[in-house]
Amino acid sequence: MSVFSLLHHLAGNNAQDELFSSDTAIESWLAVERALAIAQGELGVISKEDSDAIVNAATINNIDQDALWVSAKNVGYPILGLVREISRNLPEGPDGRVHYGATTQDIMDSGLALQMARSIALLDKDLGKLGDRLAEQVKLYDTSIMAARTHAQQAVPTTFGATLATLLAQFNRHRERLAQAYPRIAIVSMFGAGGTSAAYGEKSREVRARVADLLDLELTNIPWHVDRDTLAEFGWLCTTITAACARLARNIVDLSRTEIGEVFEPYNPHRGASSTMPQKVNPISSELIIGLSGTAGSLASSLARIQEAGHERAAGEWQIEWQVIPQLAQIASSALQEAFVIVDGMRVDEQRMLANLELDGGLAMAEAQMIQLAEHMGREHAHDLLYAASTTARETKTVLATALIDVAKRQNLEAHIPDALVTAADYLGEAIDIAAEAVRTWHATPPLGHDLAPIDELAHDTHVAISESR
The missing domain is CATH 1.10.8 (Helicase, Ruva Protein; domain 3)
Known part of the structure; x- marks a missing residue:
């Protein structure tokens, strides 16, 4: 029985859950094993017949998952059991060509790269949806005068559109960061036990390039079994995206205080209701986001630790990733979805904003x-x-x-002292232009643009011609 998390139960249940499920993890490993067999068959490392047989056997329906996890608990890793489950569905001959030259981490790291690539695509989609709606709100409230606040106190006049614009710009930078990080994170790993690729033989580079092609991963010829900076980058991106959502949430909590009463979360009957105080309409999405961000920050403290792995293989640091990387992806997506709920339906009292000045x-x-x-x-x-x-x-x-x-x-x-003192409307500076610039910049930033196939469909074609090596 899995551990029940109330935070995840209320704020989770999104596509990231499925992406980092046990079934998808197994599918990612099987996709890598199929790609390896196809590449080796095409390049003559193993026979074409053996390659075809392995590909046909390496499907999740052929995997006894109970047996796989019993084996994984005993071995410490799941790939030995996975290889034996594939081999169990093969006759003598091709059963000895499964996982040929590979090491466990080659399969798991390449599989994780498949998952993270799709996770980034999902996060980009969530960011796009949130940013598009936020841009509409920035434009709608570009002239709505309110008090800017510094150190939690009123400072000078601004507009609500301008204060939302800075958040939109932040989400825009996060979208750019995802695009920049993608080729560093969606990267193949196929280097053998000590990272030298010796067991792959003299065609190791060609095999690696073909596997990368089949899986639509970036190619590298330098092993990264213990170079975990890219995973730390992925984890930090998830953390800082969540933190940006928490900035929105903090402002909503503050601005919806009874004493301020300027901006509120969307309303429907009993949303944010109290079990005892009938008048309460609590900012529940904001509270969930703040909880998610605090959790992400705690998990992110381990991202430096995963980079401590020494020599050519981790001795415990790797296991940290297994816990925190999926959680951070799930948290970021949940925060973005809750932020969209706020932005899409937030209620703004422009008269209260003016009165508060x-x-x-x-x-x-x-x-x-x-x-x-x-x-x-x-x-x-x-x-x-x-x-x-x-x-x-x-x-x-x-x-x-x-x-x-x-x-x-x-x-x-x-x-x-002049006869007419300056008014708030006279002292907005560039506030209206800031809103317009943020909207323009957002719409000028392209989406990630990667059309990624489902993991379970990767590397099924055993008759594709050899593509040019990258």
Whole structure:
């Protein structure tokens, strides 16, 4: 019986679960074994008849999974049992050509590369869906004035579109990172026991290139059995994508506070309801994302450890990956899907945003008024005047404009105060342009663009001609 995770049960159940399931793991290993047999048959390392027989036998329906996992628990790894399950379905002769020259990690690493390639494609699809909807919201609220907040306090005026635009830009960079990382992560491993490919024979490079072609993986001629930086990169991408979603979630939690009340998650009956307080509408998607991000951060602490593997084979570091890599992929996808729920249906109170700018006596306009006065009296003098006015406004519970005039009179500076003080709408700077630029940049960034076949369909064709070596 698998361990029940409430977090995953509520926020998971997506395509990444299936991609990193036990069946898909087995299918990925079988795809590599089939590709190896096809390559060796085409290149004359084994006979074409033996190659065809191995390919036909290396299907999941021929694998006794109970026996496979019993063997794996005893051996410590699943590939010896897998090879014997394939061989069990072969007559004498071709049964001795299964897994010819390969080592366990060749099969498992190449299989994992197949899974991670598809995981990246799924994450890119999720990012694309989320970014497209977020871009619509950026455009919709590009002129909706609100208070920018620094250190959790009101700072200066901005627009809701501008604050969403920075998040859109971050998601855009993550999409670029996925595309850049893809060829480093979707890479074949076919190097034998010590990484020298000695057991593959004199055609080792040709075999490796053909396997890469058949599996649609990138080719390398340098072993990476203990070079786990690419897996760490994949794990960190998943972690930082989740963290970007958590940034959105944190803002939603803050902005939906009763005392602020500017932005809320989507509403439907009993969504976020309390078992005892009838009035509650809790930000449940945001809470799930924050929980996912905290979990991802903890798992990510192991990504440096997996790179410590020494010599030509890990002695325990490899096993860390088995746990954290699938989980991080699942977490990232879950966070993106919950973020889409928020962005797609979020409720925005533009009137409350404007009203909140008047809180604390409208002190969010202090910098704007300082810059307005600086033209006539210099920045430092204007800063001192507005600082004194802000202090007075707080102490006397008056608005900033009134306090400014009072302080200016006491200091004989009233001549420097213009008849019309700057308004929030006058002091948005590039906010509207920032929103437009983020939307433009998002739409200019192409999707990953990899049309990947299902893993269980890879390397079934035993009669394909030898393609040119990469």
